Amino acid sequence: MSARTWNASQTMLSRLGSFARIREVGILAAFVLVVAVTTAKNPNFLFSPDGFRDLLLTPSILMLVAVGQAVVIITRNVDLSVGSVLGLSAYLTGRIFVDFPSLPWPLVFVIGIAFGACLGLVNGALVAFAKVPSLVITLGTLYAYRGINVWWTGSDRINASDMPDGFLALGTDSVANIPVLTLIALLVLGCAAWYMHTQRGGRELYAIGSDPDAARLYGLRVTRRVLVAFVVSGALAGLAGVLYAARYGTVNSQVGSGFELEAVGAAVIGGVAIFGGSGSVFGAAIGAYLLMTINRALPVLGVDDFWQRAVVGALILGAIVLDRIAAARQVKRFARMREASHD
Amino acid sequence: MTDATTVRTYRDYGQPLWRRILLTRETGIIAALAAVFAVSAASVPNFASELTLQYLLLDTAAILLIALPMTMVIVTGEIDLSVASVVGLSSVLVGVLYQGGVPMALAALIAVAAGAVAGAFNGFLVTVVGLPSLAVTIGTLALYRGLAVGLLGTTAVTDFPDGWRDAATGTIPGTPIPWVIVVFGVLAVAFGLLLHFTPFGRGVFAIGLSDSAAAFSGIRVGRTKLILFVLTGTVSAFAGIYFTLRYGSARGDNATGLELAVIAAVLLGGVSIFGGRGALHGVIAGVLLIGTLSSALRLANVTSDVINIITGTLLIASVVSPSVTAWVRNRWARRGRSAAVSQP
Amino acid sequence: MKSPLMKRGGMAVAALAGMALALTACSSSDGESSDPSGSAGAAGAESGDYSITFLPKNLGNAYFDTSDAGGEEAIEEFGGTYAEVGPAEAAPDAQVSYINTLAQQGVGAVAVSANDPEAICDALNEARDAGTKVVTFDSDTNPECRDLFINQATADGIAKVQVDMIAEQIGDAGQIAILSASANATNQNAWIETMEQLLADEHPDIELVDVVYGDDDDQTSFDKTAALLQTYPDLKGIVSPTTVGIAAAARYISTSDAKGQVAVTGLGTPNQMREYVEDGTVTAFALWNPADLGYLAAYAAKALIDGDITGAEGDSFEAGKLGEYTVDADGTVLLGDPYVFDADNIGDFDF
Structure with a gap:
């Protein structure tokens, strides 16, 4: 945590930073535990080629969206429209392949990301300029984008045969046993983590989330930063939409509906505080892996299909309660340390 | 009451009474509702009938009911996303219990009690453990829905007693007003009195403006919020029983997504998501506005996707428009000022 | 200062809502002008007004797209008015709202694929009381809530x-x-x-x-x-x-x-x-061929509107290119046996 500019609370912040890192270790441990237990029950979960691939592959798309969500939540906002953005971008991807088959497919990535970024820009502009809470705005665009999607798609459906093989192969191929999709997601995660942790803009996002008014008084460009956070979230949802098309091969008008709760859930499980200012994109990424892996592990562990949602809900609650208890302890310890140093 | 309340709520005492009453957000929404009703009645075939009103009220009854406590929760600055899952859970409980031979009345009572417990659990995590309600209720949204789907599995319970079903869907003889709306009316009056005319209600507003200021002025913040979450759970469970009887089918997936409809309507009705601002008559008008619009659009053969687009846009427009007008006015004012300054 | 702003917010909402309605009012009056008997309502249903609306489980579903297209083809053959409405997601409560609306509009018949056998029952019976014929296809309701069920296969x-x-x-x-x-x-x-x-x-x-x-x-x-x-x-x-x-x-x-x-x-x-x-x-x-299913549902609806059949066992009616069908027990009409597709014959089909 670079705390050069803050002096009064410098030590406090850096300690909180290291605590946050511990939190991610805890989530990672939970993830490893789930994989270990499930693998003990059924070795194929990890040791068959398909099992290993799916373990890495399935959460990749959610991970991208969760990283974008984390960036937004860190600024004390939330983006509920990601599922609808993902759906629209996935359909756009398919549509491009149907209508412009001559277009080289890597260009589709650029279009999908740019399109998602535009939708994110709409969210961001409404939030940043109109000063309306993001929960409300993105709830509105959740409806509106989905409506546009259904209206545009109708009962059309993009099938695997509409898309070029090279593009579809991205969804399933591996390089050195690691799926391409996962590599893309990790690359994005790396960039986001680097920016959020070392760059001025990233640190400012944390500052804004900790105390928007103070950030404004301090002279940070709050409006612009928040706008950028939404554009990033939109762009990543757009990218996720393109990858969804590659991975699942069929796109209809309901792609990605309900994804917003999983993305917020992944970020929260990963230790991104819903009130902004703390957490990391790493945490959100691990949260996504934990969430999706638990989903896949439950049937292997013999938990009836119907109870899966209940388990996921209990996990989200468990994660935030644990967080809260740990944070309360931490605050007490700081208080003791402060008293000790004053004496 | 604290300074903040005084400043924000009673800022307009300089204005005459009629202006204070007429020129509010709530009046705007009610005017919009009246306008939509009038335009629909005039231009949409078959809209101007008692049947429209009856269906409209039956369709929106669950949302109307849940919107009452939800308004108060949002006024305190919290939120409850788990309401639709509580509806589903209560629906399943009634079904399972009734199927298991429990008398209908007792089954309904148990389901409502379970709703109260579900709400209390939300409230406990928010007020005692101190977690953000958004995160808590995203968790319980999944948890309660999971329990509902888990309990009933592949089946749906359908054979509810006719008397109960008629009570849910029947109307006051000679009018298009369903009985459930009478229940809603009683609750609305009770909630209106509670929110707008009691110390408890003033406390709710004070908490929404500032948690700590409210606590310093002697309001029991935690207890108030806990009560509101319990109320929300209870009313949602009641709405769940209505939902079950109206459609005659107890299913784990009943009312999926209803939470968004409720919150959208509450916000459209002029309640600030930051807390501290809102009124029940605006919320009721907000629910009816969305209901009337979709009913009119359906009658005009507009498809559901377009209705969704309009709902979303309406929500955004309603919350953005005050800021936009403020922004425009500020610009004008500034321009005016700078012109005035540069004159001499 | 704040109240007038709020008022403007409300006005903006009113304006927007009004605009939305004005737009739809235009489109609906267009619809009317092309169909002079459109407002005839329930009375029209008795006198050969073949306005038949398809209500699938949800919109945006390729299967129902195909079946409803089959219905449209049949309705064009006998000169009726085809429409398709439906919820965005397959939920029974949303279907009820559409059934209520259709009953109010007094369409001649509804062809519906039920999201829940019980939940849409009351609404369908109210529609039938208002003179609308109800045909279910693909997914049935309880038999007492509809006139006929077009069964894709047993x-x-x-x-x-x-x-x-x-x-x-x-x-x-x-x-x-x-x-x-x-x-x-x-x-x-x-x-x-x-x-x-x-x-x-x-x-x-x-x-x-x-x-x-x-x-x-x-x-x-x-x-x-x-x-x-x-x-x-x-x-x-x-x-x-x-x-x-x-x-x-x-x-x-x-x-x-x-x-x-x-x-x-x-x-x-x-x-x-x-x-x-x-x-x-x-x-x-x-x-089965979903297009044929929709096609048969449309002809069954026509036969009901004409009063040729009532849905009783043994009734029979003509269904265009598909030939003659007979109503079985419980008001069910069977489309036929399922068809098996494999590498040899799949090239012959496009749906």
Whole structure:
């Protein structure tokens, strides 16, 4: 945590930073535990080629969206429209392949990301300029984008045969046993983590989330930063939409509906505080892996299909309660340390 | 009451009474509702009938009911996303219990009690453990829905007693007003009195403006919020029983997504998501506005996707428009000022 | 200062709402002008007003798109007015709102695929009281809530064709699993029950190890397929009695090591399955022709409006190119046997 500019609370912040890192270790441990237990029950979960691939592959798309969500939540906002953005971008991807088959497919990535970024820009502009809470705005665009999607798609459906093989192969191929999709997601995660942790803009996002008014008084460009956070979230949802098309091969008008709760859930499980200012994109990424892996592990562990949602809900609650208890302890310890140093 | 309340709520005492009453957000929404009703009645075939009103009220009854406590929760600055899952859970409980031979009345009572417990659990995590309600209720949204789907599995319970079903869907003889709306009316009056005319209600507003200021002025913040979450759970469970009887089918997936409809309507009705601002008559008008619009659009053969687009846009427009007008006015004012300054 | 602003906010809402309505009012009056008898209402229903509306489980579903297109073709043949309305998501309460609306508009007949056998019952009966004929297709309600049910195939027939296909593809022995639609789906649950019976009685060497639910969602079905293959390494086949599920299962298996090891069959549409039949993932699958189903539903609705039939057992009516059909017990009309698609014949179909 670079705390050069803050002096009064410098030590406090850096300690909180290291605590946050511990939190991610805890989530990672939970993830490893789930994989270990499930693998003990059924070795194929990890040791068959398909099992290993799916373990890495399935959460990749959610991970991208969760990283974008984390960036937004860190600024004390939330983006509920990601599922609808993902759906629209996935359909756009398919549509491009149907209508412009001559277009080289890597260009589709650029279009999908740019399109998602535009939708994110709409969210961001409404939030940043109109000063309306993001929960409300993105709830509105959740409806509106989905409506546009259904209206545009109708009962059309993009099938695997509409898309070029090279593009579809991205969804399933591996390089050195690691799926391409996962590599893309990790690359994005790396960039986001680097920016959020070392760059001025990233640190400012944390500052804004900790105390928007103070950030404004301090002279940070709050409006612009928040706008950028939404554009990033939109762009990543757009990218996720393109990858969804590659991975699942069929796109209809309901792609990605309900994804917003999983993305917020992944970020929260990963230790991104819903009130902004703390957490990391790493945490959100691990949260996504934990969430999706638990989903896949439950049937292997013999938990009836119907109870899966209940388990996921209990996990989200468990994660935030644990967080809260740990944070309360931490605050007490700081208080003791402060008293000790004053004496 | 604290300074903040005084400043924000009673800022307009300089204005005459009629202006204070007429020129509010709530009046705007009610005017919009009246306008939509009038335009629909005039231009949409078959809209101007008692049947429209009856269906409209039956369709929106669950949302109307849940919107009452939800308004108060949002006024305190919290939120409850788990309401639709509580509806589903209560629906399943009634079904399972009734199927298991429990008398209908007792089954309904148990389901409502379970709703109260579900709400209390939300409230406990928010007020005692101190977690953000958004995160808590995203968790319980999944948890309660999971329990509902888990309990009933592949089946749906359908054979509810006719008397109960008629009570849910029947109307006051000679009018298009369903009985459930009478229940809603009683609750609305009770909630209106509670929110707008009691110390408890003033406390709710004070908490929404500032948690700590409210606590310093002697309001029991935690207890108030806990009560509101319990109320929300209870009313949602009641709405769940209505939902079950109206459609005659107890299913784990009943009312999926209803939470968004409720919150959208509450916000459209002029309640600030930051807390501290809102009124029940605006919320009721907000629910009816969305209901009337979709009913009119359906009658005009507009498809559901377009209705969704309009709902979303309406929500955004309603919350953005005050800021936009403020922004425009500020610009004008500034321009005016700078012109005035540069004159001499 | 604040109140006038709020007022403007309200006015903006009113303006927007008004605009939305004005737009729809225009479109609806357009509709009327092209159909002078459009406002005739319930009375028109008795006098040969063939305004027939299709209400699928949800919009944006390729299967219903095809069946409703079949209905439209039939309605054009006999000169009626075709319309299609429906909710965005397959929920019974949303269907009720549409049924209420249709009853108010006094359409001649509704052809509906029910999201819940009970939940839409009252609404359908109110519509029938108002003079609207009700035909269910694809997914039935309780018999007392509709005039006729157009059955795509009997549950026995559908179960049997799927069991026969999987038995043939895996050599009548080994583990199989079922990937169904949602846990509440009436049709699928009935078929699965019959399949279990058939497997137990006639194929003792086939073991049905699990039934999982993909919720008719591509992604969920895809992930459930992956989970099945991991959970049961000796799995020989997957039966998916839903068009979404079979396509997702086939797509997963076509890109995994299980290709060629695990058979996929069930109910699918030729366009969705073509690629997997051509690449050898899928040998054969079955379905009725959904276009014919919609076509038959439309002609049944016409016969009801004309008063030629009442839905009683033994009534018979003419259904255009499909020929003559007879109403069976419980007001059911059977479309025919399911059709099996394989590499040899799939090229002949486009739906």
